[in-house]
Amino acid sequence: MTSPPQANGHAHHIAPLDASLLTIQRAETLKPVPEPGTYTFGDIKTDHMLVMTYDPVVGWSAPQIKPYGPLALDPASNCFQYCTNVFEGMKAILNPDGTPCMFRPVDNMRRLQSSGARMALPPFDADALLTCITKLVLTEARWIPAVPGHALYIRPTLIGTKPSIKVGASDHATLYTIVTPVGPYFPTTTGGVSLLAVGEHVRSWPGGTGGFKLGLNYSPGFVPQQAAAVLGYDQVLWLIGEDKQITEAGAMNFFAVVERDDGGLNIVTPPLDGTILPGITRDSTLVLLHAHAADTSRKILDLPVDKPVYIEERILSVNELAEWAKAGNLLECFGTGTAVLVVAVERIGDLVGADVKQVRDIEMKAGRGLGPVGQALWDKLLALKEGRDEFAGWSVKCE
């Protein structure tokens, strides 16, 4: 909370974000909730949304839950002109007793703060926002699908609304949250996703913004994504540099599992060097793998006891994947993210000539669905998210 002294000597009160001021204006008529399985990711609008605004003179407004509807913004707003837009992705899932739960929500709030600071947006109290989001989830509880693999996806969004085209930071902001019921992210893919390795377009770079969850990290990928689709691939595997280092897969973090000569499994993922998103599912995956590796009975994850795992956060290139596949050691690759949880990488199209159409597929020894490690992580993470299992207090009840 900022209270700078003013020229007249009086302290000027800049209001912090205060969850106790939350008001709820309920929609007069409620929409019908569609049957799970009848919608694709992100298309359904629920009855209510959460909105608060920041003004540099008065500070944060009282948070409002109100009927879902359009935002009215000056066309000169910073968010349109210079893309000061950051967001989070979270899910609310019903636990076995029917209580909505969120997964590591404090981590999402911290990352939203970090993303907002990178865009020079006004700061906010993370606890207060989480309290308000929890209230929104409870208000929209009837929208949470009671179907395995489904969830109420939560999208907190912070945008700069300074109404001036002068190039510079936005000292006005709107912080809002919308929710939408979702099923599996890739409904048309039974086994997993195919990836085209792309180095011509670069998603992020050292000194860039790939380590933050900014809206602007995503749209530069749309044209390469469309080009990959034309060649028959679902998503792009983003590379950087002449040695074809892997950064991310589509909008997911990337893992490869390699069989060792001693019967163990090396699980490799790129490090948090500022070019990749510090994914919360990525972190959960690493924590679970380390816990499993450290557990002498190896019972954290449902993996064969004679397959010890070794975790490596290190630079990883698509050339290495090709070599491992050639040697018959590339067991599986998978992507992680809030929207997908864990998704198998079916195959990776690797450009082997100067002509973009000369693509050779890297195949996985475990086949096209989830391999043993991806499946064990899926099972464990879903159980934790659905509140059927417990680990480190990650699942938090909405109450």
Next chain:
Amino acid sequence: MTSPPQANGHAHHIAPLDASLLTIQRAETLKPVPEPGTYTFGDIKTDHMLVMTYDPVVGWSAPQIKPYGPLALDPASNCFQYCTNVFEGMKAILNPDGTPCMFRPVDNMRRLQSSGARMALPPFDADALLTCITKLVLTEARWIPAVPGHALYIRPTLIGTKPSIKVGASDHATLYTIVTPVGPYFPTTTGGVSLLAVGEHVRSWPGGTGGFKLGLNYSPGFVPQQAAAVLGYDQVLWLIGEDKQITEAGAMNFFAVVERDDGGLNIVTPPLDGTILPGITRDSTLVLLHAHAADTSRKILDLPVDKPVYIEERILSVNELAEWAKAGNLLECFGTGTAVLVVAVERIGDLVGADVKQVRDIEMKAGRGLGPVGQALWDKLLALKEGRDEFAGWSVKCE
């Protein structure tokens, strides 16, 4: 214009952008026009704006000039979530007979098309948009300041409005144009701008989007810009790579002028390698310099006849600038852009140690204001923009 056949065999009509459908709804009361010199860049809202929308089923709506006011957009809109936002900067200036003129407006329209395509936004007819923008300028003609160095700044903006948080291209769009009367971009700087050379944050990258005019290229610079301001510099000089290659200066293209041993001047600017904006003022500067160099009487620009100019588009590093300055050969540096036209670089803070506060200033031999080349370009470009001079049909009357 796209007319794909439909499943039933009938051609489906996707409406192109059609300037003949433009309607004008005038504001009921007009705002007072403020005195030039009383406002800073980008703050004033005029009476009207130009708006048209794209829907994938019907195509482009009829363009509308209507009272300036907020845009109402779904909070799930692609522009908020994934930053599919592109824009242009143009100026309308009164020529000596009082007719509003624009400078190379077709080039702005082409660049907006190119930027929109990079963001996978719906295509539009550039001639039709320019016709509508011309009509907006004429509608807002009373806002064009009749003061030298002032102009009506024009901001065409194209944003993705698909109302879904699914990561992917926007098949809905809003294309709008606002205008604002402006004075000099850097009103607090009498001579020019000071630059802090920054390599820690990188504005653009090979395979990135620095070669397009995307909103998302600007906001990552706000935090470094604030840090530069704390150290007493107006703007950032963006570097890339260990050899400290210069890309852009703030939001401008960068030029250095070096004295040669033979009495001539080398004018050096980074090449269009995809990491810098293809600035229209940059291009005009290069065309004028080449025309001057090729003109045996050397009368295109007001430069000493005994100072022939040699133009180099090549990779340029801040280390080279430091060496030239040390040798006493760095005559001047300047930035170019629509908002600033030509602005002197007063000094460049170059990081010489590991500690960010160890900054050594590179000074210009010509001093802190515009040197002879920058001044000659300023004079020529302003005369062309104000319609007092003519070159290659660059100044286009609004009629």
